[in-house]
Amino acid sequence: MKILHTSDWHVGKVLKGKPRLAEHIAVLAEVVAVAREERPDLVIVAGDLYDTAAPVPDAVRVVTRALTALRATGADVVAIGGNHDNGPALDALRPWADAAGITLRGAVRDSAAEHVVTGATAGGERWRVAALPFLSQRYAVRAIEMYELTAAEATQTYADHLRRVIAALTADFGSDDAVDLVAAHLTVVGGKSGGGERDAHTVLGYAVPATVFPSSARYVALGHLHRPQQVIGPCPIRYSGSPLAIDFGEEENTPSVTIVEVTNATAARTRLIPITAARALRTVRGTLRELAAVDAGEAWLRVFLREAPRAGLREQAQELLPAAVEIRIDPDFLPTSDTAVRAAARAGRSPGELFADYLTVRGNADDDGVRELFDHLHEEAAQ
Incomplete structure (x- = not known):
């Protein structure tokens, strides 16, 4: 049979x-x-x-x-x-x-x-x-x-x-x-x-x-x-x-x-x-420049970005790869726990200073646009 x-x-x-x-x-x-x-x-x-x-x-x-x-x-x-x-x-x-x-x-x-x-x-x-x-x-x-x-x-x-x-x-x-x-x-x-x-x-x-x-x-x-x-x-x-x-x-x-x-x-x-009818699942890694060259075909994608975190990075990756259902920072590019330990003490510091320290820990100290946006939102919330 x-x-x-x-x-x-x-x-x-x-x-x-x-x-x-x-x-x-x-x-x-x-x-x-x-x-x-x-x-x-x-x-x-x-x-x-x-x-x-x-x-x-x-x-x-x-x-x-x-x-x-x-x-x-x-x-x-x-x-x-x-x-x-x-x-x-x-x-x-x-x-x-x-x-x-x-x-x-x-x-x-x-x-x-x-x-x-x-x-x-x-x-x-x-x-x-x-x-x-x-x-x-x-x-x-x-x-x-x-x-x-x-x-x-x-x-x-x-x-x-x-x-x-x-x-x-x-x-x-x-x-x-x-x-x-x-x-x-x-x-x-x-x-x-x-x-x-x-x-x-x-x-x-x-x-x-x-x-x-x-x-x-x-x-x-x-x-x-x-x-x-x-x-x-x-x-x-x-x-x-x-x-x-x-x-x-x-x-x-x-x-x-x-x-x-x-x-x-x-x-x-x-x-x-x-059985081949389903869309394939693929994991890809790279910088935005490298991901721009990826031919995803019909696959669903999991993306590991090999760049330091910054505002708008995820949105840029999503625009490059619309089939990406999961976008993460590659673990090698995340701040280490040692960096977090060296963050400044919170006591007596203003919200703006604390947020600036957070940006430094996350590797985004030079992102002035995010800092300005935080200051603007904080002023509105404090009124």
């Missing part, structure tokens, strides 16, 4: 105040085009459909239309909730999803049977998916355990909980000729973050060992880490990555989806298909 594995759409993401809904529409249209071209039997969306637990109506419309379009290609569709999603809100869409022929699992429920999805390809090949939405450690580990256990013990307890949950969902794996699959949204030890995930759920969150997955699984489709990658384990384990760079920490990632070909008797073979 053939599977299209995708995850971490993050529809509704705003980049430094810039909405990206049009990009998401284009990206998901490209994912649907890949499905039409590849004709997969099954599409797995492994969590984080939305960027926020309270998506705006336009974001909901984009996600539901994308899922519907994927189903219209003839593939079965299984989608699970991620840590950015509101699991109960996704489950509230299940009547719509069921009517559309889409399997949607937003939050973990008490019954293991709720999370074991079965089906068959057009050629009669049977498959089974253990669909595990994101499970927060605060739900997996009882509060009393969190207070009584050491950090290492609590982490191990969370891993043990996940191991028991996955064992329950995969209890029938290997019992027949079905192709056994797992879809989950979590962090596995050995996975490399893509640079843009929230630390609270990745670097500082509870990662689980790859051994929580059974060797009888033919393929484990993961979401949560935005960099496409394989994780070494007892069975084929892979993150599809996000189909677009979510923020500037991910500009080196390859936005993509993964095509998987697997049978009950053969190892999974994977192919990465790049």
